[in-house]
Amino acid sequence: MSVQINGIRSSTSEVHTYTSAARALHIHRSTLRYRLRRIRELSGHHLGAVDSRLNLHVATRAWQILRAVP
DSSP: OHHHHHHHHHHHHSOOOHHHHHHHHTSOHHHHHHHHHHHHHHHOOOTTSHHHHHHHHHHHHHHHHHHHOO
């Protein structure tokens, strides 16, 4: 799950191409595309939509903050 969260965060924090986002995550470009497709299928959110990108960005930040609390 945290790998997918990192994938979302990397994809939503800046405007990336698949190649630069995959490099930042140390994964292959096709792996990133697969994970983003699975996230879209499971969540119903498409990262091409600004509202979805913002919602996913806020949700992943909240998840990281809450997870850091003992």
